[in-house]
Amino acid sequence: MIETITSRKNQRIKEAAGLVRSAESRRAQGLFVVEGARLCYDALRSGVPVQQLFFTPQAREKYGDYVEPLVQAAQAAFCTEPHAAELLSGTKNSQGVFAVCAQKPRxxxxxxxxxxxxxxxxxxxxxxxxxxxxxxxxxxxxxxxxxxxxxxxxxxxxxxxxxxxxxxxxxxxxxxxxxxxxxxxxxxxxxxxxxxxxxxxxxxxxxxxxxxxxxxxxxxxxxxxxxxxxxxxxxxxxxxxxxxxxxxxxxxxxxxxxxxxx
CATH class of the missing domain: 3.40.1280.10 (SPOUT methyltransferase, trefoil knot domain)
Known part of the structure; x- marks a missing residue:
């Protein structure tokens, strides 16, 4: 089931944004965030467990070949409004696709x-x-x-x-x-x-x-x-x-x- 996120104050978005910003948070939780349709899909193909997927409506339409397999594989998927999704982005022209993934064992x-x-x-x-x-x-x-x-x-x-x-x-x-x-x-x-x-x-x-x-x-x-x-x-x-x-x-x-x- 796909949930919808419309607010920048959404707890899921805030937690994922913390992983983007902080190496300490990534280490403590054993998670990291991948940005970009193709890179997220590459993570999936490489056997990386995808726990959460955030994507904008525009991204699903434009990058459907990458997004749909990710939606099926993710433990949770969120259709996210662009103004909320941008909290996860580290690029100027974001594709609007982000995956929260589990780190490999150290x-x-x-x-x-x-x-x-x-x-x-x-x-x-x-x-x-x-x-x-x-x-x-x-x-x-x-x-x-x-x-x-x-x-x-x-x-x-x-x-x-x-x-x-x-x-x-x-x-x-x-x-x-x-x-x-x-x-x-x-x-x-x-x-x-x-x-x-x-x-x-x-x-x-x-x-x-x-x-x-x-x-x-x-x-x-x-x-x-x-x-x-x-x-x-x-x-x-x-x-x-x-x-x-x-x-x-x-x-x-x-x-x-x-x-x-x-």
Whole structure:
């Protein structure tokens, strides 16, 4: 049964808007909000449980091929007036389709599978960068993403949009300090690589990446922590020409992942 929402003060809308705004609320409730007809449908196709669906009458008419399967799958569906639905939007030209979904179980780095090559991110702050990295990681066949330190939220709306659905499928492992878990990974046979802007490090173009391995990229402004670099098995760098001294996190991660997966 589809219910109708006409007020911005509706409790369902207010609760969903809280998930859009607050990473703390998302973590506490184990929920997140997806915006956009195609992205919501992608979540459904990827096996993400859709608990609530909000859509405007105009969206149902325009994006019916996406909306109707979502209506059937959602535990609850709400036809929502545009002025109320806009509380859930983080875009200028919203499509008027929003899904409240259940997060995947959080994966511990202690259980990182031994097969494959992984990318680690330390204290990455920009959700757009995180989403772009996840999209590239999925495209290149990275086995999973490991997050260390105070990284931004995988389920941040901006990260979800930039990732184009990669967050629904790519395994993401949560950790605290890399330096603390590094000995455990090394005992399990992982080779660990620190990406650094250091001419004395091995060029990533010449570096073999055995399985299993973990390649770490640092914060947009300050890079990896000194103790993280020290804890890694090896340092690698991206050779650069001209006057460029550095690349942003998404660009450098893309190059590093490409070389790692060649």
């Amino acid at each position: 994966l511990s780095l202690e259980a990182l599978p031994k097969g494959g090559r992984y990318l680690g991110l330390e204290a990455l702050q920009d959700p757009g960068n995180l989403g772009a990295v996840m999209r590239t990681a999925e495209a290149l066949g990275i086995a999973g993403l490991a997050l260390f330190g105070e990284c931004c939220d995988v389920y941040n709306p901006k990260a979800l949009r930039a990732g184009m659905g990669a967050a629904f499928r790519l395994p993401v492992y949560q950790g605290g300090s890399f330096a603390e878990i590094a000995p455990h990974l090394h005992r399990r046979g992982f080779a660990t690589f620190a990406a650094v802007p250091d001419a004395g490090a091995q060029p990533v173009t010449d570096c073999p990446f055995p399985e299993p391995c973990l390649l770490l990229v640092g914060n947009e402004g300050s890079g990896l922590l000194p103790e993280t670099i020290e804890a890694c098995s090896q340092k690698v760098t991206i050779p650069m020409k001209g006057r460029a001294e550095s690349l942003n996190a998404a660009s450098s991660s893309a190059i590093l992942m490409w070389e790692m997966m060649r």
